[in-house]
Amino acid sequence: MQLSEGNISLRRLRENDAARMARLANNEKISRNLRDGFPHPYTLADAITFINNCRDQDPLTTFAIEYQGEYVGNIGIFPGQDVYRKSAEIGYFIGEPYWNKGIVTTALNLITDYCFRELDLIRLFTGVFEYNTASMRVLEKCGFEKDCVFKKSVFKQEKIWDEVRFSKIHPDYLD
Template sequence: MVEIILRTLKPSDKTQIALLANNKKIWDNVRDAFGHPYTEKNAEEFIQRQAKSDTEDVFAIDCQGELCGLIGLILQNDIYRKSAEIGYWIGEPFWGKGIVTKAIELITIYAFDKLILIRIFAGVFEYNVASMRVLEKNGFQKEGIAKKAVFKNGEFWDEHRYGLLSPQTATR
């Protein structure tokens, strides 16, 4: 198995992020705010925003010393303050190698042990079966399907909602 770590974003990551993120296949599976085409300027602005954010916790997915994608948590507020939404993407050259599965495992440990969250959730577009599989491999359970909740590429799509409870909460 290859070594995967999650690390803080660095300004020097902008070139690799832009290189990997400027891919319509990735954009097809993320929110429109991600942007396409994706440039070094987009990456630089994203890294700067993340450095100042107190509501998002985003990490580089590092595989054997090479940035191969990003993974993060959007911390919720008010009555949902012990929950976070997980989001991730990985560059196409790294698909199918188990990297995202391991990255999700690492960020869930971080979320439950360091941030003391009790719930992580994700929304996945109906056609992104690979993303559903990696969540399920990490113990996420499908909680429901929001019919035609997503408007992407000029079409309406179902959103599959997944959730995972911390081990302490799940046993109560």
């Protein structure tokens, strides 16, 4: 499966993405914006493990982001369970050389459409650390709305931070 718009595509992760993933992800500017489950330093072994863990996803929920035919990052969802099964949390990262090119905006629009159309989800959401204003701008460009702020809820870089929550509702379910 591949989702595409212009020179940006979302596709299944491949084993040969591992070395490039490790190089791009091994960046403190990336890890500081993600939960601590995203390791730093990010090694080749981390990339291989991640790719192997995503191998048999059905339906596909984790995608490689390609720009001009080259792997540049990941985007994925974490589907809710039980009464939250029509919602999913979304997460992404992109290598620093590819920042400010509109790549994540396009990738987020592609996966949002996929989630609403193919996975029958109603709500997508994410949390952004208060200092990650670039990610907040991407979400707003893609029609995500700020739901709330979880005050002093994140412990990252030896400090306490707010988390800003964003969501987007399937258009068929808007009031």
